[in-house]
Amino acid sequence: MNKRFAYLIIASMILGVATGWACNQYLDPVQAKAAASNLSMITDVFLRLIKMIIAPLVFTTLVAGIAHMEDAAAVGRIGAKTMFWFISASAVSLLLGLLMVHLLQPGAGLNLTELSTSAAPTATTEAFTLRGFLTHLVPTSIFDAMAKNEILQIVVFSLFVGTAVASLDNKAPQILELAEQAAAVMLKVTGFVMKLAPLAIFAALASTIATQGLSMLAVYGKFVLGFYATMGVLWLILFVAGALVLGKRVIPLFGVIRDPALLAFSTASSEAAYPRILDSLPKVGVRRRIVSFVLPLGYSFNLDGSMLYCTFATMFIMQAHGVHLSVQQQIFMLLLLMVTSKGIAGVPRASLVVIMATLTYFGLPEAWIALVLGVDHLLDMGRSATNVVGNSVAAAVVAKWEGELDDMPEDDVERAKA
Secondary structure (H helix, E strand, C coil), X not given: CHHHHHHHHHHHHHHHHHHHHHHHHHCCHHHHHHHHHHHHHHHHHHHHHHHHHHHHHHHHHHHHHHHCCHHHHXXXXXXXXXXXXXXXXXXXXXXXXXXXXXXHCCCCCCCCHXXXXXXXXXXXXXXXXXXXXXXXXXXXXXHHHHHCCCHHHHHHHHHHHHHHHHHCCCCCHHHHHHHHHHHHHHHHHHHHHHCCHHHHHHHHHHHHHHHHCCHHHHHHHHHHHHHHHHHHHHHHHHHHHHHHHHHHHXXXXXXXCHHHHHHHHHHCCCHHHHHHHHHHXXXXXXXXXXXXXXXXXXXXXXXXHHHHHHHHHHHHHHHHCCCCCCHHHHHHHHHHHHHHCCCCCCCCCHHHHHHHHHHHHCCCCHHHHHHHHCCHHHHHHHHHHHHHHHHHHHHHHHHHHCCCECCCCHHHHHHHHC
């Protein structure tokens, strides 16, 4: 199913480029613009479907996830060390994405003036104060926040509800079960919506190429190559950080997670590699109780590849439309992405949901996300593999800190390296 969907994505990309090129070459500018407008209706419907699921998806998954964090509190020391690593890795991923997108400037010079001009009133991203930011955090009504898709307010309310459920002696089993079941339903709804991704990708690429021409492919190429170069830097940082804690053990660690990472890359799903990681990490001495504790948390709170992509793609979109954020606004954006990227593990194309929420928060049209929709699958492959690597390194590091990293027999070391 995953391979078939991947082939469908690739086919839709090729067909979208071909259709857009044909419209650009054989129709006059007015007709090409009309064709692009008709095609973009498909993308608009898809984006509205994503927008429709943002509020309930974030609320239910965060409440259910945080309510179970009482397990981390019970373990205490291990939970604290695990979250320290997760937060540090998340901060590094987000900051690296921001620094590299400024260095590489993949969207600079694109000047999508038509979109920028039409959205000028909302795209100015006027500076806001710390007071405004802090007061905006707290919703006056959760229903109003959900109606307006105020993602940060929904997150704050979810944090309170999840923490309250976790702190109760009986953990409010009926409420927790309701949250879990609602989260399962929303994940299934998200899965249904994402089945329409190939059609939306076709329409997004066709409409863009129809008006911009094949020159847009060079922009996409710069964006994709820039992201993978940035991802390579993050892998190097994870390897060095792992080596500082694990020493030479980091080499067999990367040896055993090679297959799970490739599986995640080929399926564009880090969840597909989850069982394989559970089986692989004990082979390099990481005790299973550490693996079973760290990995589930990591899949909700330590999506390094996804967070790297969120900053890189969000800034690429803003560069392409000529939107400039102040240093203060960029710091707020990193904090926003840090929070909104948590708790939606397992959601297909979760990064699109997070990026759209970020654009909306800054008063920018959510439709701008169509700019990256056409190549999102290619990048999802890389960020899924990075999520696997990041969580595997985290499990091994926590095991080392806790003295629960067993020695490996020499033949196992050689087998892991192979």
